Amino acid sequence: MNEHTKPPAIPATLPRESATFDAYTMSEIRRAAATGIYDIRGAGAKRKVPHFDDLLFLGASISRYPLEGYREKCGTDVVLGTRFAKKPIELKTPVTIAGMSFGSLSGPAKEALGRGATAMGTSTTTGDGGMTQEERGHSKTLVYQYLPSRYGMNPDDIRKADAIEVVVGQGAKPGGGGMLLGQKISKRVAGMRNLPEGIDQRSACRHPDWTGPDDLEIKIEELREITDWEKPIYVKVGAARPYYDTALAVKAGADVVVVDGMQGGTAATQEVFIEHVGIPTLAAIRNAVRALQDLGMHRKVQLIVSGGIRNGADVAKALALGADAVAIGTAALIALGDNDPSLDEEYRKLGSRAGAYDDWHEGRDPAGITTQDPELMKRLDPEKAGRRLANFLAVMTLEAQTIARACGKSHVHNLEPEDLVALTIEAAAMAQVPIAGTDWVPGVGGRF
Amino acid sequence: MNANVETHAIDLASSSVRELNSALHALKEGSNASLWRIANPRGLHSIAAGLDAPVTVEVDGPVGYYCGGMNKQATVIVRGAAGVGVGENMMSGLVHVEGDASQAAGATAHGGTLLIEGNAAARCGISMKGVDIIVKGSVGHMSAFMAQSGSMVVFGDAGEALGDSIYEARLYVRGSVTSLGADCIEKELRDEHKKELFERFKTAGVSGQIDPSEFKRYGSGRTLYHFHVDNASAY
Numbered sequence: 173m174n175e176h177t178k179p180p181a182i183p184a185t186l187p188r189e190s191a192t193f194d195a196y197t198m199s200e201i202r203r204a205a206a207t208g209i210y211d212i213r214g215a216g217a218k219r220k221v222p223h224f225d226d227l228l229f230l231g232a233s234i235s236r237y238p239l240e241g242y243r244e245k246c247g248t249d250v251v252l253g254t255r256f257a258k259k260p261i262e263l264k265t266p267v268t269i270a271g272m273s274f275g276s277l278s279g280p281a282k283e284a285l286g287r288g289a290t291a292m293g294t295s296t297t298t299g300d301g302g303m304t305q306e307e308r309g310h311s312k313t314l315v316y317q318y319l320p321s322r323y324g325m326n327p328d329d330i331r332k333a334d335a336i337e338v339v340v341g342q343g344a345k346p347g348g349g350g351m352l353l354g355q356k357i358s359k360r361v362a363g364m365r366n367l368p369e370g371i372d373q374r375s376a377c378r379h380p381d382w383t384g385p386d387d388l389e390i391k392i393e394e395l396r397e398i399t400d401w402e403k404p405i406y407v408k409v410g411a412a413r414p415y416y417d418t419a420l421a422v423k424a425g426a427d428v429v430v431v432d433g434m435q436g437g438t439a440a441t442q443e444v445f446i447e448h449v450g451i452p453t454l455a456a457i458r459n460a461v462r463a464l465q466d467l468g469m470h471r472k473v474q475l476i477v478s479g480g481i482r483n484g485a486d487v488a489k490a491l492a493l494g495a496d497a498v499a500i501g502t503a504a505l506i507a508l509g510d511n512d513p514s515l516d517e518e519y520r521k522l523g524s525r526a527g528a529y530d531d532w533h534e535g536r537d538p539a540g541i542t543t544q545d546p547e548l549m550k551r552l553d554p555e556k557a558g559r560r561l562a563n564f565l566a567v568m569t570l571e572a573q574t575i576a577r578a579c580g581k582s583h584v585h586n587l588e589p590e591d592l593v594a595l596t597i598e599a600a601a602m603a604q605v606p607i608a609g610t611d612w613v614p615g616v617g618g619r620f
Numbered sequence: 621m622n623a624n625v626e627t628h629a630i631d632l633a634s635s636s637v638r639e640l641n642s643a644l645h646a647l648k649e650g651s652n653a654s655l656w657r658i659a660n661p662r663g664l665h666s667i668a669a670g671l672d673a674p675v676t677v678e679v680d681g682p683v684g685y686y687c688g689g690m691n692k693q694a695t696v697i698v699r700g701a702a703g704v705g706v707g708e709n710m711m712s713g714l715v716h717v718e719g720d721a722s723q724a725a726g727a728t729a730h731g732g733t734l735l736i737e738g739n740a741a742a743r744c745g746i747s748m749k750g751v752d753i754i755v756k757g758s759v760g761h762m763s764a765f766m767a768q769s770g771s772m773v774v775f776g777d778a779g780e781a782l783g784d785s786i787y788e789a790r791l792y793v794r795g796s797v798t799s800l801g802a803d804c805i806e807k808e809l810r811d812e813h814k815k816e817l818f819e820r821f822k823t824a825g826v827s828g829q830i831d832p833s834e835f836k837r838y839g840s841g842r843t844l845y846h847f848h849v850d851n852a853s854a855y
Contacts, residue, residue, distance in 0.1 A: 322728035322747060325709055327670055327690040354846060366749040366768045367787060371845040376766060380746040381705035381724035390665050394686040397641045398670030
């Protein structure tokens with residue numbers, strides 16, 4: 173066949189991947205088909221949701237004058253638990269460390285969290301697994317979580333705590349309990365939880381001895397009686413129905429309400445739960461604040477917001493929307509050394525890569541943070557890691573102050589929704605601030 | 621009664637639960653203020669919660685939620701019925717209910733003895749972590765749910781789903797069991813278990829009156845200790 177008789181080449185279309193059946197989705201279908209088990213992982217929602225990045229501060233202008241950096245004071249202190257507790261908690265920065273369990277985290281990691289938080293004058297929080305000496309010893313201010321499982325719960329530790337956090341739910345899994353797989357149930361972890369070593373351990377999703385807001389009120393009263401009304405009592409909820417949950421927590425007698433959005437991390441939960449249950453942090457704050465305002469309790473019952481707080485801008489935005497403080501979990505672990513690029517090769521051996529590693533439940537974390545393996549946990553130097561966390565907390569605080577001064581505020585708590593605009597319709601509706609350059613606040617006036 | 625025992629009387633018609641608990645919490649090890657008689661409890665909540673001294677508290681009437689909660693060392697006697705969560709999370713000592721108990725009696729309790737003369741409602745011993753529970757009557761549904769360790773002796777019957785998702789707690793029931801929960805199975809009653817029952821009979825004041833062979837023992841089948849998809853229908 174010569175050149176003149178050859179049929180013309182048909183232009184080929186490029187191979188086209190489905191937006192619906194993308195590579196990740198297909199890999200999950202194959203994994204499920206091969207194993208018959210749902211995917212369990214750590215961390216919070218990884219999908220993109222409207223977040224603080226979709227908000228901007230307006231800064232000062234002719235009608236708003238700024239404060240001088242390094243010269244004019246911009247306070248960051250916060251007092252938590254002023255409603256009923258005889259001994260409220262006083263923190264130097266509104267950035268606290270969220271609850272993370274000993275069991276999911278190693279002893280050195282818990283110690284590092286305590287060291288970092290204490291150096292910056294803020295609090296750290298226990299988790300589902302009881303209070304360890306590492307943590308109490310290195311945390312000036314320690315919040316003791318009161319969880320459905322009551323693992324390790326005892327009155328001596330309650331009295332050693334500086335506050336009690338009744339955990340109703342968390343943002344990664346509102347309505348879900350916990351799961352710690354056998355690999356991480358070491359002798360020490362098992363002993364603290366009164367369970368056999370090496371078995372999969374489930375944490376209950378509901379409290380065993382109270383159901384509903386009326387019972388919660390009685391439960392809170394009992395905890396106050398046991399601690400002689402000294403300690404602030406927090407109630408933590410996963411962001412789901414923040415208006416009603418906040419109102420009910422206040423009604424039940426909480427000193428502090430903690431609202432955790434879907435980006436908030438977990439040690440181990442089903443992927444489908446993390447990505448599909450609960451609402452984004454941004455969508456929760458204004459409704460929680462509105463509940464407090466409707467009850468005349470804003471600034472009297474303090475609001476802590478968590479779930480995807482990464483820097484001082486996020487802190488400032490959460491406070492401007494009405495929170496009194498924030499809590500960080502995932503960001504704190506990254507500051508300690510989680511997912512560090514220097515460990516990329518080791519993460520790849522585990523089928524992941526630096527920046528994407530989330531199989532925290534498997535206990536093989538090369539950073540020595542989400543593990544109970546004695547050799548791996550030795551890799552984390554609690555003093556150095558604590559220093560990194562302290563540095564990170566200091567930077568977040570300075571950043572929040574920088575923004576507050578630019579908005580003319582002498583205290584970060586003076587930031588207000590009026591200082592904010594949104595970049596997207598979704599963020600504007602959730603944060604209930606206007607879209608930049610407009611006076612349009614979508615969704616206002618509708619039902620919640 | 622030992623004549624040297626100092627006795628205090630508190631009337632909850634005129635004093636608050638806060639005043640009562642505050643006085644009880646002020647007691648230290650070796651304190652001679654060892655008998656407290658509480659009148660008019662009227663179903664109030666959190667009576668004698670958080671004690672940590674070897675005292676005896678006698679409550680003359682029904683109590684509300686969480687009586688004797690998180691108890692350590694103390695003996696708390698309720699001469700009446702008890703509300704939700706009596707003896708919840710107790711660590712040691714004795715909580716003794718002379719009437720019936722409501723739901724979640726002895727929930728998550730780590731140690732000590734919870735003795736109930738009457739019946740206990742649903743979820744008795746839920747998530748128990750080492751306590752010894754003795755119920756002379758019957759227990760309601762979902763009792764010993766996720767029970768981790770310790771023992772529960774039921775002289776009467778047990779309701780639906782006894783011991784659902786149980787770990788290593790030891791359950792003994794003399795009467796009928798409506799149904800067993802996931803992974804809870806009947807087990808052989810060996811001599812060591814009869815010995816344990818003898819001890820509990822002593823505590824319950826019925827030594828020599830009951831043959832331990834009349835009880836059946838229940839515990840974990842240990843098939844759900846490691847998740848496997850083929851067990852999914854069991855959950």
